[in-house]
Amino acid sequence: MKVGLFIPCYIDQFYPQVGIATLSLLEKLGCDVVYPPGQTCCGQPMANSGFEHLTHGCNELFVDHFKDVDYIVGPSGSCVLHIKDHLHVDGKEQVATHIRQHIYELAEFLTDILKVDHLKAKFPHKVGIHQSCHGQRGLGLAQMSELVAAPFSKPQQLLQMVEGLELIELKRTDECCGFGGTFCVFEEAVSVKMGKDRIADHVNNGAEYITGNDVSCLMHLEGILRRQKSNVKVLHIAEILNSI
Amino acid sequence: MEHQHKEHSLLAEEFNANEPRVNWHDETLWWVRQKRDKMAWSIPEWEDLREAASRIKHNVLGNLHDYLLAFEKNAQANGAVVHWAADAAEHNKIVLQLLQEQGVKRMVKSKSMLTEECHLNPYLAEHGIEVIDTDLGERIVQLAKEPPSHIVLPCIHKKKEEIGELFHEHLGTPAGNADPKFLTAAARQHLRAEFIQSRVAITGVNFAVAETGEMVVCTNEGNADMGAHLADVHIACMGIEKIIPQRKHLGVFLRLLARSATGQPITTYSSHFRAPKKGQQLHIVLVDNGRSRQLGREDFRNSLKCIRCGACMNTCPVYRRSGGHSYHNAIAGPIGAILAPNLDMKEYADLPFASTLCGSCSNVCPVKIDIHQQLYQWRQVITKEGYAKKTKAAGMHAMNMVLSKPGLYKTAGGVGRWVMRTFPAVVNNGLNPWYKQREMPEAPKESFADWYKKNRKQ
Numbered sequence: 001m002k003v004g005l006f007i008p009c010y011i012d013q014f015y016p017q018v019g020i021a022t023l024s025l026l027e028k029l030g031c032d033v034v035y036p037p038g039q040t041c042c043g044q045p046m047a048n049s050g051f052e053h054l055t056h057g058c059n060e061l062f063v064d065h066f067k068d069v070d071y072i073v074g075p076s077g078s079c080v081l082h083i084k085d086h087l088h089v090d091g092k093e094q095v096a097t098h099i100r101q102h103i104y105e106l107a108e109f110l111t112d113i114l115k116v117d118h119l120k121a122k123f124p125h126k127v128g129i130h131q132s133c134h135g136q137r138g139l140g141l142a143q144m145s146e147l148v149a150a151p152f153s154k155p156q157q158l159l160q161m162v163e164g165l166e167l168i169e170l171k172r173t174d175e176c177c178g179f180g181g182t183f184c185v186f187e188e189a190v191s192v193k194m195g196k197d198r199i200a201d202h203v204n205n206g207a208e209y210i211t212g213n214d215v216s217c218l219m220h221l222e223g224i225l226r227r228q229k230s231n232v233k234v235l236h237i238a239e240i241l242n243s244i
Numbered sequence: 245m246e247h248q249h250k251e252h253s254l255l256a257e258e259f260n261a262n263e264p265r266v267n268w269h270d271e272t273l274w275w276v277r278q279k280r281d282k283m284a285w286s287i288p289e290w291e292d293l294r295e296a297a298s299r300i301k302h303n304v305l306g307n308l309h310d311y312l313l314a315f316e317k318n319a320q321a322n323g324a325v326v327h328w329a330a331d332a333a334e335h336n337k338i339v340l341q342l343l344q345e346q347g348v349k350r351m352v353k354s355k356s357m358l359t360e361e362c363h364l365n366p367y368l369a370e371h372g373i374e375v376i377d378t379d380l381g382e383r384i385v386q387l388a389k390e391p392p393s394h395i396v397l398p399c400i401h402k403k404k405e406e407i408g409e410l411f412h413e414h415l416g417t418p419a420g421n422a423d424p425k426f427l428t429a430a431a432r433q434h435l436r437a438e439f440i441q442s443r444v445a446i447t448g449v450n451f452a453v454a455e456t457g458e459m460v461v462c463t464n465e466g467n468a469d470m471g472a473h474l475a476d477v478h479i480a481c482m483g484i485e486k487i488i489p490q491r492k493h494l495g496v497f498l499r500l501l502a503r504s505a506t507g508q509p510i511t512t513y514s515s516h517f518r519a520p521k522k523g524q525q526l527h528i529v530l531v532d533n534g535r536s537r538q539l540g541r542e543d544f545r546n547s548l549k550c551i552r553c554g555a556c557m558n559t560c561p562v563y564r565r566s567g568g569h570s571y572h573n574a575i576a577g578p579i580g581a582i583l584a585p586n587l588d589m590k591e592y593a594d595l596p597f598a599s600t601l602c603g604s605c606s607n608v609c610p611v612k613i614d615i616h617q618q619l620y621q622w623r624q625v626i627t628k629e630g631y632a633k634k635t636k637a638a639g640m641h642a643m644n645m646v647l648s649k650p651g652l653y654k655t656a657g658g659v660g661r662w663v664m665r666t667f668p669a670v671v672n673n674g675l676n677p678w679y680k681q682r683e684m685p686e687a688p689k690e691s692f693a694d695w696y697k698k699n700r701k702q
Contacts, residue, residue: 007692011692012657013661013687014687016691016692016695020695023700035692035693035700037650037696037697040646040649040650041647041653047620048620049597049636050624050627050632051627051640051644053624053627054640054641054644058644058647133604137603146281146559146607147607174604176561176602176604178561180599180601181600183599186253187252187253187256187597187598188253188681189256190256190565190598192681193263193266193565194562195682223682223683226682227683
C-alpha cells in the first residue's frame with residue numbers, strides 16, 4: 001500500500017514536528033510512505049474566503065503530486081475535507097476523483113483503513129480532545145452532539161490505546177474553537193472569545209494537554225494559551241500516538 | 245464600499261467589549277440549545293422526523309405555484325380575502341390601505357418576522373398609525389426602540405433589570421423592580437387594554453395549509469388569539485414559503501417547531517384560523533419579497549424551507565458571542581446570513597463571512613437546510629459579484645500566487661520564518677489582528693520539507 005503524505009502548508013512551515021510524527025507513525029504501522037516534494041496548499045484559505053475560483057493552481061499541483069499513490073493521508077481534517085469536497089481539475093478529473101475518494105485524515109486512516117487496534121505509545125497525562133469541526137462534522141470523525149444518534153469517536157478510540165493517558169470530560173464536547181480560517185483575523189474579537197471559552201472548558205476540567213486532529217485549531221488555541229502564560233500545552237494527535 | 249450599517253465584525257467587536265455580558269448571552273442561549281437537545285432525544289425518531297419535514301418542504305418548493313393557488317382558492321371559499329404582494333413595499337401599502345379603510349390610528353400585532361423584514365412598523369408610523377407589538381419580548385424591544393435580536397426570543401439580549409427599568413419608564417412600574425413575574429403581570433395589564441381597544445389585529449403565520457385554506461399561528465402567550473378574536477379585522481401576513489400541502493403534515497412540523505425553538509414539546513397555543521367569524525373580516529397577505537428569486541437560485545433554494553425556529557442561532561457559537569444586532573438584519577444568525585444576501589447582496593455581503601463554517605447549524609435545523617454549505621456558496625457568489633473587500637482580494641491573489649508556485653512557496657516560507665525569528669516585531673505588532681490577543685506560532689529553522697530532504701531517501 002503506497003501512501004502519499006500530505007503535509008499542509010502551515011504544518012510544513014510552522015509545525016514540522018507534526019509532519020514528522022505523522023510520517024513515523026505511518027512507517028511504524030508498516031505503510032510505504034512517500035512525501036511528494038513541492039506540495040504547497042490544498043487551496044482552502046482562498047476557497048473559504050470566497051475565492052475558490054483562484055484555486056486551480058493549487059488543485060493542479062495537488063493532482064500532479066498525488067496521482068500515483070493508493071491513499072493520501074494528512075494530519076489535518078480541515079484540509080482533507082477541502083480536497084474531498086472541492087478538488088477538480090479540467091482534463092484530469094479521473095485522477096482528481098481518485099484522490100477525492102482516497103484521501104484520509106490521519107485518525108480515520110488508522111481506524112478505518114489500517115484498522116489499528118493497539119499502539120505502542122505512552123503518554124501519562126490528562127488530555128482533553130478538541131473536536132475540530134471539519135474533521136468531526138465534515139469527515140465524520142466523531143458523532144455530533146446535535147444529532148440523535150449513537151456515539152462514537154475515532155480520535156478517542158485511538159487515544160484510549162495510549163498507555164497512561166487519561167481523557168478528561170468537557171462541558172461542551174464539540175463546540176467550535178473559533179479559528180475558522182481567515183475568520184480568525186477578519187472576525188478577531190469573536191474568534192478569540194470562542195478560543196478562550198474552549199480553553200476554559202479544558203482547563204476547568206483539568207487538562208494538561210489539549211489535542212486534536214487539526215493543527216490550525218491547535219495553533220489558534222496555542223496562541224491564546226501562550227498569551228495567557230498558561231502551562232497547558234497543545235499537541236497534535238499524531239504526536240501523542242507516536243510518543244514512547 | 246459604503247454601507248448603511250457597520251459590518252458584523254465591528255458590531256461583534258463592540259459587543260465583546262463587555263466580556264461578562266458575552267458570557268451571560270452565550271450561557272443563556274446555550275441553555276436553550278441544551279433544552280432542545282433533551283427534547284430531541286426524547287423522540288427516538290427525531291432524525292426521521294427532520295428528514296420527513298425536509299422532504300415535505302422540498303415538495304412544497306417544487307410545487308409552490310400550485311399550492312399557493314390552491315391555498316388562495318380554499319381561503320377565499322372560507323371567506324377570507326387574499327392579497328398578493330410582490331415585495332415589502334406592496335405588502336406595507338396593502339396593510340396601510342386596510343387600516344385606512346377602518347380609520348384606525350392604533351392597532352395590535354402579534355409576532356411576525358415578515359412584518360419586521362418589511363419594516364412595517366416604521367412605515368405605518370410615518371402614516372400616523374401606531375403598532376403595539378403584543379408578544380412580550382417584542383413589546384420590550386419596541387419600548388426600547390430596538391429591533392428584535394432573535395426571531396423567537398426577541399429580547400434575549402436584555403437582562404431583567406434592564407426590562408424593569410424600561411417598564412418603570414413606560415408602564416409606570418415601581419423603580420428597581422425586576423421580578424419577572426411582576427413585570428409579566430404588568431405587561432399583561434398594559435396589553436389587555438390594547439387588545440380590547442384594537443379594531444384591527446395583525447398576526448404572522450407559521451403554517452398555511454393549501455388543502456384547507458387555513459393558517460396556524462404558534463404562540464406561547466396566546467396574544468395572536470387575543471388580538472385576532474377581539475378585532476373586527478384580522479390581517480394575517482405571510483411569506484409565500486409558509487405553505488404546507490395538507491393538514492396532516494402539521495403533525496410533523498408542530499412536533500419539530502417548539503422542540504427545536506425553545507425545547508418545549510409544543511407551543512402553548514397552536515391556533516388555527518380558517519374562516520372569519522360573523523361580521524369580522526379576515527385578510528391574508530401573501531408576500532414574495534425576494535422569495536421567488538431565491539427559489540430560482542439552485543444553491544440557495546433550500547433556505548426557503550426555514551420554519552423560523554431559531555435553533556441555528558442558539559447553537560451558533562458566533563451568534564452567541566456577537567449578539568443578534570451584529571447581523572444588522574431582521575433575521576440574525578446563520579439562517580439570516582443565507583437569506584439576507586438574496587435581499588441585498590451589497591448590504592449584507594459581510595454576513596456569510598460571520599461564520600467559522602462549523603456546521604452545527606445544519607445539524608440542528610429541523611428541516612435540514614445545509615446552512616453552512618450555503619454560507620460557503622454565498623461567499624463565492626459575493627466575491628464573484630465584486631462585493632469582497634479590496635484588501636482581502638489583494639491578499640488572496642498574493643497568497644494564491646505563492647501557493648501555486650512550489651519554488652516561490654519554499655523561498656517565501658524560509659524568508660518569512662527567518663524574518664519572524666530575527667525581527668519578531670515585523671509580525672508582533674498592532675497591525676496584525678492575530679497578535680492582538682494571541683501569540684504568533686514559533687518559526688522553526690527547518691520546514692518539514694527541509695527535514696524530509698535530509699532524513700529520508702528520495
